[in-house]
Amino acid sequence: MFGDYSLSDLGAIFAMQGFAGLILFSVYVLMALGLAIIFGQMGVINMAHGEFMILGAYVTWMTSSAFQQYLPSLFPGYFFLAMSLAFIASGALGMLVEWALIRHLYKRPLDTLLATWGLSLILQQAYRSVFGAREVGVELPEWMMGSWQATDAIQIPINGMFVMGLTVLITIVVAYVLFWSRWGRQVRAVVQNRVMAGAVGINTEKVDRYTFGLGCGIAGIAGSAFTMIGSTGPTAGQLYIVDTFLVVVFGGAASLVGTIASAFTISQAQSTMEFFLSGSMAKVLTLLAIVAILMVRPQGLFALKVRK
Amino acid sequence: MSDEQKPGLRSPLRRKLLMGMAALPAISMLPRASFAEAPATSAVNTTGLAVTDSEVTVGILHSVTGTMAISETGSVEAEKLAIEQINAAGGVLGRKIKFIQEDGASDWPTFAEKAKKLLVNDKCAAVMGCWTSASRKAVLPVFEQYNGMLYYPTFYEGLEQSKNVIYTGQEATQQIIAGLDWVNKTKGAKTFYLLGSDYIWPRTSNKIARKHIEGHLAGAKIVGEEYFPLGHTQFNSVINKIKLTKPDVIYAIIVGGSNVAFYKQLKAAGIDLSKQTLLTISVTEDEIDGIGGENIAGAYACMKYFQSLDNPNNKAFVSAFKKMWGEKTVIGDVTQAAYLGPWLWKLTVEKAGSFDIDKVAAASPGVEFKGAPEGNVRIHENHHLWSKTRVGRAKADGQYELIYETADLVEPDPFPKGYQ
Numbered sequence: 001m002f003g004d005y006s007l008s009d010l011g012a013i014f015a016m017q018g019f020a021g022l023i024l025f026s027v028y029v030l031m032a033l034g035l036a037i038i039f040g041q042m043g044v045i046n047m048a049h050g051e052f053m054i055l056g057a058y059v060t061w062m063t064s065s066a067f068q069q070y071l072p073s074l075f076p077g078y079f080f081l082a083m084s085l086a087f088i089a090s091g092a093l094g095m096l097v098e099w100a101l102i103r104h105l106y107k108r109p110l111d112t113l114l115a116t117w118g119l120s121l122i123l124q125q126a127y128r129s130v131f132g133a134r135e136v137g138v139e140l141p142e143w144m145m146g147s148w149q150a151t152d153a154i155q156i157p158i159n160g161m162f163v164m165g166l167t168v169l170i171t172i173v174v175a176y177v178l179f180w181s182r183w184g185r186q187v188r189a190v191v192q193n194r195v196m197a198g199a200v201g202i203n204t205e206k207v208d209r210y211t212f213g214l215g216c217g218i219a220g221i222a223g224s225a226f227t228m229i230g231s232t233g234p235t236a237g238q239l240y241i242v243d244t245f246l247v248v249v250f251g252g253a254a255s256l257v258g259t260i261a262s263a264f265t266i267s268q269a270q271s272t273m274e275f276f277l278s279g280s281m282a283k284v285l286t287l288l289a290i291v292a293i294l295m296v297r298p299q300g301l302f303a304l305k306v307r308k
Numbered sequence: 309m310s311d312e313q314k315p316g317l318r319s320p321l322r323r324k325l326l327m328g329m330a331a332l333p334a335i336s337m338l339p340r341a342s343f344a345e346a347p348a349t350s351a352v353n354t355t356g357l358a359v360t361d362s363e364v365t366v367g368i369l370h371s372v373t374g375t376m377a378i379s380e381t382g383s384v385e386a387e388k389l390a391i392e393q394i395n396a397a398g399g400v401l402g403r404k405i406k407f408i409q410e411d412g413a414s415d416w417p418t419f420a421e422k423a424k425k426l427l428v429n430d431k432c433a434a435v436m437g438c439w440t441s442a443s444r445k446a447v448l449p450v451f452e453q454y455n456g457m458l459y460y461p462t463f464y465e466g467l468e469q470s471k472n473v474i475y476t477g478q479e480a481t482q483q484i485i486a487g488l489d490w491v492n493k494t495k496g497a498k499t500f501y502l503l504g505s506d507y508i509w510p511r512t513s514n515k516i517a518r519k520h521i522e523g524h525l526a527g528a529k530i531v532g533e534e535y536f537p538l539g540h541t542q543f544n545s546v547i548n549k550i551k552l553t554k555p556d557v558i559y560a561i562i563v564g565g566s567n568v569a570f571y572k573q574l575k576a577a578g579i580d581l582s583k584q585t586l587l588t589i590s591v592t593e594d595e596i597d598g599i600g601g602e603n604i605a606g607a608y609a610c611m612k613y614f615q616s617l618d619n620p621n622n623k624a625f626v627s628a629f630k631k632m633w634g635e636k637t638v639i640g641d642v643t644q645a646a647y648l649g650p651w652l653w654k655l656t657v658e659k660a661g662s663f664d665i666d667k668v669a670a671a672s673p674g675v676e677f678k679g680a681p682e683g684n685v686r687i688h689e690n691h692h693l694w695s696k697t698r699v700g701r702a703k704a705d706g707q708y709e710l711i712y713e714t715a716d717l718v719e720p721d722p723f724p725k726g727y728q
Binding site: 019020023125133135138159230236271279280 | 547
């Protein structure tokens with residue numbers, strides 16, 4: 001297929017293709033991070049993850065509309081405020097859900113699957129009733145649209161680079177919070193041994209609530225960022241949920257490094273194959289490969305070594 | 309002061325003319341007014357449908373919950389508007405239309421179940437409904453078994469014809485061939501890149517497009533054809549492939565949430581639709597609402613109706629629609645086709661002089677609706693509509709600007725020879 005093209009053409013395409021892979025990688029990491037915290041650290045199978053993302057997207061849409069109407073001069077910068085609001089909104093809803101629903105189910109992790117699935121249906125219908133069944137269009141400030149002309153032939157989407165930067169930032173923050181902060185130590189202590197952690201004076205309920213809130217909040221940020229590349233509608237969260245679980249499970253549920261490694265593997269495989277084969281075929285092959293690898297390594301790529 | 313004193317009315321001829329004009333509206337009411345009473349129920353309803361002396365019941369069957377609610381909401385709104393207008397104009401054979409709405413919930417077995425309910429329990433004289441081909445395929449056996457009448461609004465892949473269905477949207481050849489001819493002639497397009505979501509409608513449509521491009525357009529060829537799972541949100545790889553192959557035309561039949569992702573990423577990747585020709589048959593004004601006009605401005609769409617069509621019927625329709633459903637609502641191709649359903653049914657019933665399904669089905673061919681927002685339409689022997697095909701260009705405000713329309717109504721051909 002490459003016979004007819006000049007070397008510089010091909011070089012440019014491969015450079016852009018490399019970036020396409022990296023952008024996909026960032027998207028996967030961003031959507032999986034929140035779930036990795038909730039599923040990985042707490043063992044809660046949160047089927048409503050996508051809906052928490054979409055809440056962030058709707059918050060972004062509302063912020064954007066508000067800015068257009070009342071503060072058009074500040075419109076170019078609204079996205080940063082929108083992301084913070086998305087974090088707060090999704091995080092708050094997450095804590096509420098944890099208090100009302102999830103905390104009663106910690107001893108029955110499989111039931112969280114059903115409960116959160118029900119929650120996702122409720123949220124979808126709530127969005128539909130509040131915002132209408134049709135998709136909403138989030139308007140972006142001018143500087144975030146279009147592409148950066150690296151050379152004559154190489155164009156890199158600006159919103160893609162924005163997502164990449166955001167992903168790096170959030171990953172660093174999450175890693176810091178979980179591994180170096182006092183609160184992160186408490187989280188890990190609760191994960192490893194809830195009774196013992198309680199015995200040494202950690203308020204386990206509070207830790208649970210904040211952990212769940214943090215995971216949902218990050219989902220909100222992801223949803224906010226994805227308004228740049230995807231759609232915002234009541235059921236748009238469903239578009240992400242399968243890929244998200246794929247990344248987390250493939251990486252090894254309890255490992256942040258695993259999540260990142262698996263996002264990298266899946267995204268590169270997917271985007272490379274999509275280039276040489278067709279979209280549907282690439283998806284089939286990726287899924288087949290993942291199934292095969294999980295059969296050999298059911299615990300995922302990276303797994304915590306625990307005594308059994 | 310009496311009218312006689314006005315100088316303008318002194319001439320006897322003018323007075324006669326004026327009186328004649330004043331009587332005009334009354335003439336249009338004659339068929340109903342002159343018989344005073346509506347025809348007896350026993351005469352117009354011999355098969356036990358839900359028709360009384362003053363009312364007739366029809367069903368509305370769309371998804372108002374689930375994924376498809378995004379698309380089907382507009383159809384429901386249009387059908388309710390049409391029913392309201394018909395009732396305001398005196399109803400059908402002197403009977404007001406009462407509707408029963410059921411929710412298909414984006415789930416095909418539910419559609420079949422609700423269709424059965426509407427036909428068997430409610431004895432609806434007609435049903436306006438369905439959107440996806442999957443839902444239509446699910447209800448088709450129900451309508452055929454219990455002998456109902458379905459008015460189906462969506463443009464679709466064709467390859468179907470039933471006594472019990474009137475297809476008010478375009479079938480594939482009507483939508484595809486004229487558009488390809490147009491882009492080939494006016495843009496000199498020779499190379500095409502076909503894209504689609506991975507299910508029956510885009511695949512069948514692209515198959516027809518391929519046959520037409522390779523068989524009927526001199527020197528034209530296809531440089532790529534690709535499908536994506538429904539809900540796919542990452543298009544960067546295929547955009548790179550498009551950049552590499554530099555097609556004259558990107559032919560896109562992507563639907564749902566993927567649509568939004570595709571156009572946003574196309575724009576972000578630096579593909580300028582004012583220079584790169586893109587022709588789609590799946591983006592109506594409804595979809596642009598979600599995509600954002602600035603992301604798709606410059607793209608061409610080929611269908612039969614745009615909200616911006618400049619004719620009196622359409623202006624009245626648009627303003628009535630906005631009055632009923634809000635200033636901000638937009639009207640896409642399918643919404644307009646859904647609006648045709650109740651009207652075509654009314655005209656057919658009045659032509660047949662009966663609500664009986666068999667008589668309505670038999671009377672359908674040849675029924676003309678001159679008041680359609682898209683302009684005159686006529687039902688074909690094969691129960692599809694003769695209608696014009698139009699090409700519009702998307703503008704940043706989310707509306708299409710009409711670029712081209714076929715001179716005559718295009719004949720529907722659900723089983724196109726040489727295209728299968």
